Amino acid sequence: MTTTMSASSSKILQTEFKKLQQQPVEGFTIGLVDDSDIFQWKVGLYGPPDTLYAGGYFRAIMKFSHDYPYSPPTFRFITKMFHSNIYENGEVCISILHSPVNDPQSGELPSERWNPTQSVRTILLSVISLLNEPNTYSPANVDASVMYRRWKESKGRDKEYEEIIRKQVEDSRKDAEKDGVVVPLTVSEYCIKTRLSSKDSNASQDITDIFYDDDDDDDYGLNDEYDYDDEEDDNEDYGDDDSGAHEDA
Template sequence: MRFPPDYPYSPPSLRFQTKVWHPNVYENGDLCISILHPPIDDPQSGELPCERWNPTQNVRTILLSVVSLLNEPNTSSPANVDASVMYRKWKESKGKDKEYENIIKKQVALSKVDAEKDGVVVPLTLEDYVVKAKPPENNLELTDFYDDDYDMDNDEDDLEDDSSNEQYDDDSGNGDES
């Protein structure tokens, strides 16, 4: 992901470093996704202005959109027409047409080899993807964040003490005494 000098007013770009056979990924690895398109009105694109980049987007929202697009390609506006046609054929056949699936499996296998070279562990199961909370290192009880040891039982006493401060002398000199 590369960020332009005027980010967040202009969108970053995203390019895959490894080969990705996907309807919305160009041959050079650039990703075609509405959220990363500049916020201009382009009736030819078929995108609504609200689908394009805006400065409230951040890395998290970009990555969530990318994951969503990888899982559900936009075949109506493909960056890779061949992959789009193959994907639609695979989906319409309910997975019986294996051409698209075989390409994806080969790419996944190659990416695992690349990941291992880089010392990256690729999760293989849903359980591997889920981040498990680590138990606290010490045995201290977790307490309420807002618990500041303020004694709530004495609040009424404190209010009664403060009520005496409400009585004051009227030094305004307007002669009204109540």
Template sequence: MAQPTSSALRALALEYKSLLDEPVEGFRVKLVNDDNLFEWEVAIFGPPDTLYQGGYFKAHMKFPPDYPYSPPSIRFLTKVWHPNVYENGDLCISILHPPVDDPQSGELPCERWNPTQNVRTILLSVISLLNEPNTFSPANVDASVMYRRWRDSRGKDKEYENIIRSDPTSKLSKYVSVTYTQL
């Protein structure tokens, strides 16, 4: 890893303190290792009134040495069946994409990372994504197709919902299901 910049250390220290003092509803953060501000563990509680309500998801957030000029990455450690989560757990969301011109992506430059973003805006974007997946640019095509069927049927097509809420040891676990704990 390249040497972290002093502005990255300062920004991360301030953001971490801010999130401890005033947490984002539905999230808790902690450092993976107390002497490394560049790797965080994030606890995500499924947002109310979504299919993920009641869910508990662990994620790992890794910051580059030139943060906030480059975006962090987020990887779910808990298996998540979602159109915008790759099979390996990596989150695909515009706000975490580098601010480069990419005509193939279909994203507007204003939707991509910029240094005015911060961890709080990222976490709020994750909540928004759990509530309303981006099916136009899916990381998991099967989940995207199932989500669209579920949404278009107004919840009558239960395949997507059943996979999200299934027991990980069930026959549907081949699709990667969400692990739940009682809150």
């Protein structure tokens, strides 16, 4: 990788990072794993009120290649996540994070995959949308996909999926306490009270539409004993334990 390309990627990421701090995406906090390394970001995601994830605080690592934005970053949760589109190692499997190649067997259109016009903001919006509406037809976690569909089809009467998420949300609150984070519990607390451009306001409204137009979900709080066996150090300090690149779902 040429030094020129790496320097260009670094400049682009610094610009995105600064903009996201000034105009954050609702439900997220961002920071750097190491202040000297713009290519690794730590992300905190708050579970939106009135969803299964309400009250949760989910930590993740984003890693960027030195040819960003021509290649997508990886997004890996270091908080235990039981979800149709999240691998056991916490890595998110979503079209926008897949390289822009033509792969008919994947079931994805090239237009759904990563392209250099995408940004961290669009990734964050896609990830939070995925939490509420899993893709159960190309799952990274088959058990989670089966349980979610059973829970959805039973209109919440089958509690197995719900109880697992409850446990994980409760466990995530311990991380919030360690990090000194106050998790928003109401819609008014969750929504950002900041001046946004009209474009960012539309993106902000997209998040609200994702979570607050569904009458099926109640207001859940949650709790967990699960931990990625090889991720304990990450949960302590957003450490840098590489688990490898994910495969296309």
